[in-house]
Amino acid sequence: MTEMFHHKIVFLGPPGCGKTTAVQTYSEIETVNTDVKATEASVTMIKETTTVALDYGAVVLDKETKIHLYGTPGQERFDFMWEILGGDSNGIVILVDHTSEDPIGTLNFYFEKVHDFLEKVPSVVGINKFDSPSSHGLTLDDYKAAVAKSDFKNIPVYEVDMRKEDDVRFLVMTLLFSNPLSLQKEAE
Ligand SMILES: Nc1nc2c(ncn2[C@@H]2O[C@H](COP(=O)(O)OP(=O)(O)OP(=O)(O)O)[C@@H](O)[C@H]2O)c(=O)[nH]1
Ligand SMILES: [Mg+2]
Numbered sequence: 001m002t003e004m005f006h007h008k009i010v011f012l013g014p015p016g017c018g019k020t021t022a023v024q025t026y027s028e029i030e031t032v033n034t035d036v037k038a039t040e041a042s043v044t045m046i047k048e049t050t051t052v053a054l055d056y057g058a059v060v061l062d063k064e065t066k067i068h069l070y071g072t073p074g075q076e077r078f079d080f081m082w083e084i085l086g087g088d089s090n091g092i093v094i095l096v097d098h099t100s101e102d103p104i105g106t107l108n109f110y111f112e113k114v115h116d117f118l119e120k121v122p123s124v125v126g127i128n129k130f131d132s133p134s135s136h137g138l139t140l141d142d143y144k145a146a147v148a149k150s151d152f153k154n155i156p157v158y159e160v161d162m163r164k165e166d167d168v169r170f171l172v173m174t175l176l177f178s179n180p181l182s183l184q185k186e187a188e
Helices: 019-026 082-086 103-113 140-150 166-177
Strands: 005-012 035-037 050-051 055-062 065-071 090-098 123-128 157-160
Touching: 019 055, 019 065, 019 090, 019 103, 019 166, 035 065, 055 157, 065 082, 082 157, 090 103, 090 166, 123 140, 123 166, 140 157, 157 166
Parallel strands: 005 065, 005 090, 090 123, 123 157
Antiparallel strands: 035 050, 055 065
8 A cells, every 4th residue: 555645734824814715725625614703803804704723624636645734823812823733844834914014024923933943844935915905015025035134044935826726736835845954044
């Protein structure tokens, strides 16, 4: 019997950045969804529901490879789930909502918050909602410059739309085929 390799990919990012959307878009099984009606004003101004535990979906790539997709809750009061889900993963997608007020500040917040496991786990940054207007007018180069200034200067940055299966697949493939060492923090 052929051995099956399992890859655990975790989506991180603030409320509304598209984590639940990403899992739903790419999963080929019915997803586990723990969204409830949002109550915090910072969330209700973006959307009606929010994830309170996790999202789960899966894709079988071929007879040897299964990808498990996990979405985290974006609200900071559930930040314990970020460590629980992300710490032992094979790849992290940090999603940024381009339409939010300070997306680069948010990105740096995640670099700081999950610093320990970004040093160990291959990661990629996806800038989502680039199709929608923003108040700050940042370009993809601005995001790349922010990453280049961080401790994780080798993490790739892409413009994505998590409603599109090709875009979610692209991020996941980037993680699967990346060399973890090349993505780690460079020696000072
Ligand atoms: N315009 C636009 N909308 C998008 C894009 N990607 C996702 N969306 C929409 O943005 C919303 C994202 O919501 P969720 O996927 O629930 O966000 P989340 O990150 O899971 O949020 P929490 O669970 O609250 O942390 C959905 O309504 C999507 O349809 C995009 O690229 N462009
Ligand atoms: Mg969600």
